Amino acid sequence: MAKVTPWVMRTYSGHSSATASNALYRENLAKGQTGLSIAFDLPTQTGYDPDDPDAAGEVGKVGVPVAHLGHMRELLADLPLAQMNTSMTINATAPWIWGLYLALADEQGADRATLAGTTQNDIVKEYLSRGTYIFAPGPSRRLSVDMIAYAIHHVPKWNPINVCSYHLQEAGATPVQEIAYALATAIDILDAVRDSGAVEAPLMAQVVGRISFFVNAGVRFIEEIAKMRTFTALWDEICRTRYGVEDPTLRRFRYGVQVNSLGLTEQQPENNVTRIVLEMLGVTLSADARARAIQLPAWNEALGLPRPWDQQWSLRAQQILAYESDLLEYPDVFAGSKVMEEKVHELSVGARAELDDVLALGGAFAAIDELKRRLVASQAARLTRIESGEQVVVGVNRFTETAPSPLTRDDDLESILSVDPAIEAAIVADLAAWRATRDEDAVLAARRELARVAATNENIMEPTIALAAAGGTTGEWAHTLREVFGEFRAPTGVAGSSHPRHVSFEGLVARSRAITARRGAPPRLLVAKPGLDGHSNGAEQIAVAARDAGFEVVYQGIRLSPLEIVATARDEDVDVVGISILSGSHLALVPRVLEGLRAAGVDAAVVVGGIIPRDDAERLRHAGVAAIYTPKDFSLATIMDEMLTLIEAR
Numbered sequence: 001m002a003k004v005t006p007w008v009m010r011t012y013s014g015h016s017s018a019t020a021s022n023a024l025y026r027e028n029l030a031k032g033q034t035g036l037s038i039a040f041d042l043p044t045q046t047g048y049d050p051d052d053p054d055a056a057g058e059v060g061k062v063g064v065p066v067a068h069l070g071h072m073r074e075l076l077a078d079l080p081l082a083q084m085n086t087s088m089t090i091n092a093t094a095p096w097i098w099g100l101y102l103a104l105a106d107e108q109g110a111d112r113a114t115l116a117g118t119t120q121n122d123i124v125k126e127y128l129s130r131g132t133y134i135f136a137p138g139p140s141r142r143l144s145v146d147m148i149a150y151a152i153h154h155v156p157k158w159n160p161i162n163v164c165s166y167h168l169q170e171a172g173a174t175p176v177q178e179i180a181y182a183l184a185t186a187i188d189i190l191d192a193v194r195d196s197g198a199v200e201a202p203l204m205a206q207v208v209g210r211i212s213f214f215v216n217a218g219v220r221f222i223e224e225i226a227k228m229r230t231f232t233a234l235w236d237e238i239c240r241t242r243y244g245v246e247d248p249t250l251r252r253f254r255y256g257v258q259v260n261s262l263g264l265t266e267q268q269p270e271n272n273v274t275r276i277v278l279e280m281l282g283v284t285l286s287a288d289a290r291a292r293a294i295q296l297p298a299w300n301e302a303l304g305l306p307r308p309w310d311q312q313w314s315l316r317a318q319q320i321l322a323y324e325s326d327l328l329e330y331p332d333v334f335a336g337s338k339v340m341e342e343k344v345h346e347l348s349v350g351a352r353a354e355l356d357d358v359l360a361l362g363g364a365f366a367a368i369d370e371l372k373r374r375l376v377a378s379q380a381a382r383l384t385r386i387e388s389g390e391q392v393v394v395g396v397n398r399f400t401e402t403a404p405s406p407l408t409r410d411d412d413l414e415s416i417l418s419v420d421p422a423i424e425a426a427i428v429a430d431l432a433a434w435r436a437t438r439d440e441d442a443v444l445a446a447r448r449e450l451a452r453v454a455a456t457n458e459n460i461m462e463p464t465i466a467l468a469a470a471g472g473t474t475g476e477w478a479h480t481l482r483e484v485f486g487e488f489r490a491p492t493g494v495a496g497s498s499h500p501r502h503v504s505f506e507g508l509v510a511r512s513r514a515i516t517a518r519r520g521a522p523p524r525l526l527v528a529k530p531g532l533d534g535h536s537n538g539a540e541q542i543a544v545a546a547r548d549a550g551f552e553v554v555y556q557g558i559r560l561s562p563l564e565i566v567a568t569a570r571d572e573d574v575d576v577v578g579i580s581i582l583s584g585s586h587l588a589l590v591p592r593v594l595e596g597l598r599a600a601g602v603d604a605a606v607v608v609g610g611i612i613p614r615d616d617a618e619r620l621r622h623a624g625v626a627a628i629y630t631p632k633d634f635s636l637a638t639i640m641d642e643m644l645t646l647i648e649a650r
Contacts (some may be wrong), residue, residue: 003329006322007284008085008293011311012258014039014064016423018074021064024308025079031312032319037087037295038075039063040097042532042583045132046559047093047478050427054561057588058532059424062305063089067427067474068434072100073107082110086117087162087256087293092134094121095143096477099464102155106469118159118212118256121147124185125164127368127490128375129171131534131558134478137365139485141192143460148189149198150461152207159212161189162256169216170262171537172379175227175347178216180354181371183234184364186211190243191363198459208243209250215291217259217282219275224282225334226343228289230351231255233344256293257283264302266632268395268402272299277317284321287332294318302631303408304613305419305584372493376540383541387635388502396634418613419584431473438471446470447480454484492536492557494543501548504637511644512550523647526574526604527555528565530593533583534558538609542578545636546643562589566596574604575647581610587619594624605646609633 011028014021025036040063043055049067050059059065066072076086081104090097098119105115123140126133133140144161151160165173165182173181193199193207215231217224232253239251259279264272276296283291296314298306321327334340361367385391392398446467453463467477516522527543529536536558543555554572556564569577577597579590590608597604608620609629617628626646629639 004287006318006328007291008035008256009033009315009318009322010035010037010087010256010293010295011315012037012039012089012295012297013311014041014075015062015305016060016064016419017427018064018066018071022075022077022079027308028311028315029079031315033315035085035087035293036079038089040088040090041065042132042534043067044097044474045090045093046532046534047096047134047474047482048532049473049475050424050431052475054532054559057424057585058583059427060419061584065427066097066100067431068471069100069103069468070430070434072104076101076104080110081105081108082114084117087120088118089120091120091123091126091130091132092140093474093478094119095147095460095464096468096474098147098160099461099468099477102461102465103468106465112155114157115155116157118162119147120164120214121161122164122185122214124181124188124364124368125167126534128181128372129167129535129537131490131536132532133490133534134482134487135485136488137368139481140488141189141365144189145192145196145198146460148193148207148210149196150459151210152199152203156206156210159210159254161210162212162214163189164214166214166216166258168375169218169260171375172377172382173375174378175223176350176354177374177378179227179231179234179347179351180358181364182213182215182231183238183351183355184358184367186213186235187238187242187359188363188365194243204243205245205247205250208239208245209247209252211254213253213255215255215257215283217257217279219260219263219278221278221282221285222339223343224279225286225289226340226347228255228283228291229286229334229340229344230347232289234348234351234355253289254292256295257291258295259283259297261297261301263393264297264299264631265393265396266302266630267400268405269300269303270405270407271395272297272302273313273317276314277321280317280321284327286334287330288335300407302611304611369491369493372491373495374493376493376544379537379541380544383634383636384501387637393634396632421588434471434473442470443467443472443476446472447476450477450480451484454481489557492540492543492555494540494547494553494555501545502637505549505640508549508637508640508644511648515644515647516550521573522550522552523644524572524574524576525551525553525643526565526569526572526577527553528560528568528577528579528593529558529581530560530562530565530579530589531581531583531585532559533581533585535582536580538582539578539580541636542580542609542639545640549637549640549644551640551643562592562596565593566600566602569597569602569604570600575650576643577604577606578643579606579608581608584611586610586612587616590620590625591623603650605643605650607643607646 235253239245298310450463607627
């Protein structure tokens with residue numbers, strides 16, 4: 001067999017500013033990366049301009065800020081769009097970011113029919129895991145349908161939606177749930193496109209052929225291979241039986257991969273390299289179900305923002321597998337394997353049953369509450385297995401003795417990248433300058449047309465592209481649609497979710513009851529997520545564990561302002577305020593909560609959880625934080641014990 005062409009090799013990257021990210025992209029492409037995967041910052045993902053008060057502390061932290069067409073020009077400077085394959089991790093604001101991209105392509109004179117790339121545009125998993133939604137399920141699905149219809153008619157090589165089971169696994173999904181919920185999302189979207197009348201019936205096969213997927217690969221790589229073979233078979237079946245697609249090339253399960261960041265550990269982080277390589281094998285060994293694009297996390301993502309060198313290490317792992325090994329010289333090595341056939345059958349039976357159940361509930365969009373509850377319960381079960389030692393994590397709950405790592409020296413913080421806080425002020429000044437030079441009348445006219453179209457059944461893309469070309473901003477596009485569609489708060493999944501805990505929780509419950517008897521009120525915990533960070537998996541598990549330990553828990557979901565957190569802490573008379581931040585904005589937001597609590601006379605202990613470097617942790621303790629928890633603190637029982645001790649001491 002002739003050696004086949006390797007998959008597209010990407011790294012998920014972007015930070016600080018469009019100019020800095022462009023330099024990073026060109027550097028990575030020079031190192032052999034074959035596609036771009038753009039990470040946007042949280043204000044861009046959730047529809048806020050950098051100067052919006054809700055964006056304070058978040059600009060440029062977890063991705064690149066893109067507020068207007070000028071930023072898109074800077075981001076993709078010297079990268080000819082007609083020759084690129086660009087993946088953009090963008091969801092609620094996907095029509096807007098794609099509109100900026102298309103407006104830039106028009107400036108470059110690129111033929112839209114030649115443009116290739118992907119917009120993630122999967123809002124279901126945002127409700128279930130990642131949290132960068134804006135609008136309710138109905139309007140959100142409408143925006144996805146508009147993008148798909150526009151792509152089919154005007155940008156036929158573009159993948160307008162990338163259904164993401166990746167984030168479902170991060171939220172605790174079992175392989176069966178990951179398969180079923182992703183397929184349910186794809187079915188819901190395709191049914192909506194078919195029923196909308198926006199795409200002619202003869203073109204529906206092309207619509208099906210443009211649906212792509214983005215999956216997760218865990219360390220159990222035999223099971224992951226079986227999962228991908230199951231995905232491939234079930235998708236082919238759905239395309240044939242539900243949508244009547246005859247062309248096998250249009251039924252192909254086209255997927256990209258980011259391997260499992262959830263399993264990366266702060267303890268002995270050098271072990272993460274082995275985990276990443278094993279996870280890569282899960283989506284490459286089987287030729288009949290091989291990924292078409294792969295991006296690998298860096299070994300130190302549990303410590304902070306990876307550096308370019310760390311991303312290079314992950315890229316080199318892909319290149320060694322593709323170019324030094326003989327993997328690509330053989331047909332599928334699992335064909336005829338009894339073990340693989342039995343595992344695929346097992347997953348297929350389970351996934352079909354789970355998929356049928358979701359469809360019976362009305363589909364993925366209608367079943368958001370129930371799917372969220374199931375994922376929170378699955379995550380609780382996973383964490384309980386780790387904490388009890390049933391599920392081994394090397395360096396965490398077994399083989400914990402270690403020599404000092406030369407990769408993470410205690411005397412410096414050079415093992416991660418820090419974003420200069422001055423970047424935010426520079427981006428805000430840039431935005432002011434942009435607004436000062438644009439044609440305000442043209443922007444206002446474009447916004448009025450966008451609002452008009454949003455209130456009808458017309459396609460949202462043309463007025464979106466027009467607003468981008470006129471000089472509109474991310475916040476203006478989102479605010480215009482907020483006025484038409486309103487905003488949405490997704491379910492937390494915490495109510496009713498619990499899991500049998502190990503014996504240490506019995507002691508925690510006894511202590512909680514003793515506190516209740518002594519003072520006439522149970523220990524009260526406020527779980528708070530300030531800022532725009534939507535990764536709530538950790539906060540949800542803390543809330544569930546605290547309730548199982550006898551706490552009375554207040555958890556109102558994501559995206560609370562410091563003022564809202566302070567008001568809730570005061571009104572609910574809580575003993576502990578637990579702040580969860582994974583976006584790197586802890587130094588900007590936590591002090592504001594502390595100052596607000598002091599001003600309101602709230603005498604509650606404050607604890608913080610997140611990916612927090614050592615120097616930052618010391619600054620937070622100095623500011624008044626009682627305890628800090630990072631990914632190394634996997635024992636929920638220990639965290640509950642320490643919070644009860646704080647309450648008893650106070």
